[in-house]
Structures are given as structure tokens and as C-alpha cells.
Amino acid sequence: MNVEYFIAKRLFTAKEKNNRYTKPILRIAILAIALSVAVMLLSITVLTGFKNEISNKIIGFSSHITITNFTDNQSYESEPIELNQEFFPSITQQQGIKHIQTFATKAGIIKTEDEILGMVLKGVGSDFDPSFFEQNLVVGEVPTYNDTLTSSKVMISKSVADILQLKLGEKLIMYFVEQPPRVRKFIITGIYETGFGDFDDLIVMADIRHIQKLNGWERNQVGGFEILIDNFDQLDEITAKVYEQIPYNLNAQSIKEQNPQLFDWLDLQDINVRVILILMLIVGGVNMITALLILILERTKLVGILKALGATNWSVRKVFLYNAVYLILKGLFWGNIIGLGIALLQQKFQFISLDPNIYYMITVPINFNFMHILWLNLGTLLICWLILIIPSIIITKITPVKAIRFE
Secondary structure (H helix, E strand, C coil): CCHHHHHHHHHHHHHHHHCCCHHHHHHHHHHHHHHHHHHHHHHHHHHHHHHHHHHHHHHHHCCCEEEEECCCCCCCCCCCEECCCCCCCHHHHCCCEEEEEEEEEEEEEEECCCCEEEEEEEEECCCCCCHHHHHCEEEECCCCCCCCCCCCEEEEEHHHHHHHCCCCCCEEEEEECCCCCEEEEEEEEEEECCCCHHHHCCEEEEEHHHHHHHHCCCCCEECEEEEEECCHHHHHHHHHHHHHHCCCCEEEEEHHHHCHHHHHHHHHHHHHHHHHHHHHHHHHHHHHHHHHHHHHHHCHHHHHHHHHCCCCHHHHHHHHHHHHHHHHHHHHHHHHHHHHHHHHHHHHHCCCECCHHHHCCCECCCCCCHHHHHHHHHHHHHHHHHHHHCHHHHHHHCCHHHHHHCC
16 A cells, blocks of 8 residues: 555645645646646647648648759749659659659739739649648639640639739739740639738749740650658658659759748747746746645644654655645646647637738647647656655655644
8 A cells, every 4th residue: 555645645635625724825836837738738739830830831832842953043934854754753652752743833924904913833734732722722623734735724822813803714814024025814713822922922823834835845844843741750851862863963852941941930939939838847846846845834743743653754755745746737637628728719710810921821720749748748747746856855854853843
């Protein structure tokens, strides 16, 4: 039988019934733990949701890995690559790679009676994966293209449609600055909205054959290849493997390498969360130290009696540490209820909105990761317990005679 646990359980029950002074302080300690855990949970779910949302939007407009010509060309004018490559499309058989598709880009201008916008025509083919745009479609449909006929269907963002005052089914005229200037007429069959203004205001999705004809390419020439993978955490590893499989005149870049500033900014958000976690642990730890000291002070006579009966210092300390762990577990329980409850409500009802021009999304994103939640709870329990070992040393300074006489 665990005598220390038995005594601790009886003490906690007696305290709940009889002590009216200690109870409010212990409740404050439990509340501090609960609020700290709730804030930490919300910080992690929001941060991971924010990073996932931004990453998914960038990848949705491009891919995890892009294969292009090995060149220092930084413009949107693609340079042709032969479609017949050893890695295409067999590279999808490699573990971790989900899909590969062709693309090409070309800069142009959209002009209406009242407005003019510089845009990038992104051409895709029959192998295009439309899942990202289907999730962000506002009206119409995501155009599909085949390998036989050139389609005039295009898809633009809602922000571009609002600026140019264009609607679904209307014609869109795009000009390409060449000698002489070239013009192409398209039909809007889909309007999407991702909230990511940097791309929404730039990309027009169209048939890749338009770019092939504008550039004078052959049918077997494309601007590059886009690769989608299963696990973002394996991005660097898979990028290195892809690079080894492509010819010397081609280059493979991960989405992180193409957008270093944006992903560095996302990594900086981790520092903010670490600061919040440390501050919340300090708040919870200080409150638990206060609660434990009050428990010891309240039960000083009991400490003396236990020592007089032959209990060791560690045995007596364990009695109070069991009490403290009970308080921590109670705080963890309510903290999870509050934190996960608010996160679930936000995920379902999206009652907290954001300015898409600043945050690239219209609402606060939430991402639940079971391992993050589990490690947060276990870490909080362990750290608080270790912190409480230090103030429990005061028990070793209490002598039986003085403790029994203590009033």
C-alpha cells in the first residue's frame, strides 16, 4: 500500500471539507494552471494552423518542388524544357512523391475599359492537380484541359474580378508585350479566393498550349515540372533525391528555396510561441509553489507527527507532492477543456476574423496535432512537479517538537 498517497488523498478530502482559508488560494493556483495551459494550447494550435495555412497556399499556387532550366532567369518568362525526360512521370513511384505535373508561365497585361493590371498567365495541362483550387473556389468550376484541343477557359481570383469588374462567363482579354504585341481572348469559367493577395492578384490559370504557341514552342516543350509530396517534413530530403535524378542542365528547388523570406518569417513565429510557453510555465509554476508552501504551513503539525512516528523527510515530502500533482492535474483538465473548447469553436464557427491583406487569410486558422497536445500536457506536468521539489525541501528543516507545538 502506498501510505504517502493514502495520506495525501485523505488530506485533500479533509481540506476540501474543513479549511475555508486555504481553499480560495488553491483554487487560484488551479485557475492559474488552467489558464496557462489554455493559452499554451491556443498558441500552438493557432501557430501550427497559421503555418500550415500559409504553406498550403504557397504550395497550392506552385508545388513542393519545382524543376526548371538551370539558369539565372528570375522573370516569369519560362524557358523551354523537353517533356521527354527519364524522371517524367516515373518519379512518382519514388516513396514520398505524390504527383508530378507540367507548367509554364508568361507575363502579360489584362486591360478593360477602366482598369489595367499586370498578371502572370500560368499554363497547366491535363496532368494538373486541381484540388487546391477546388477547395478555394468561389463560383464556377476549375477548368480542365485535355491533350488534343486548346481551351480558352481560364480561372482568376475574386480580387482581380472585383478590380476589373469581370464576372463568370465574361471574356477576358490579355496582352503580351512582344514585337509585335500579341493578344489572347479567354472566357472566365472559375473564380477563386485564397486570401493570399500576393498570388491572388497575380495568377491567371490557363491552358499551357497558349504559352507554347505564344513562345513558339513545340508541343513537347514545357516551362518546368512541379512535384507534390506526401509529407512536408521530408521536403529537404526528397528535394535532394530529386536533384540527383535530373539531368545536369536542370535545377530542382524546394518551395522554401523559392520563398526564403516568407518561410524565414514563419520560422520566427516559433520564437514568439516559445516565449509565451515559458512565461505561462513561470506563471503556473509560481502559483503552484505558493500553493505548496501554504499546504505545508497549514499542515505543519502533521509534518511533526509523521516525523515523530518515524517517517523520513522524503516520505513526508511525497505526501505534499502528491497533493500538488493533484492540483496540477486538475488545472490541466480544465485548461484543456478551455483551450481546446475555444479552438474547436473557432474552427467550426470562425468567429475571429483577420485582415487578409496583412495575414493572408480571412480567419484565425486552427490545427490540432495530437502529439503537440500530449507533449504539452506531459511537459507541463513534469516541469511543474520538478519545480515543486525545491520548495518541498522546507519540510527537511521542520523538527518534530517545534512542529507539534506550532499554532
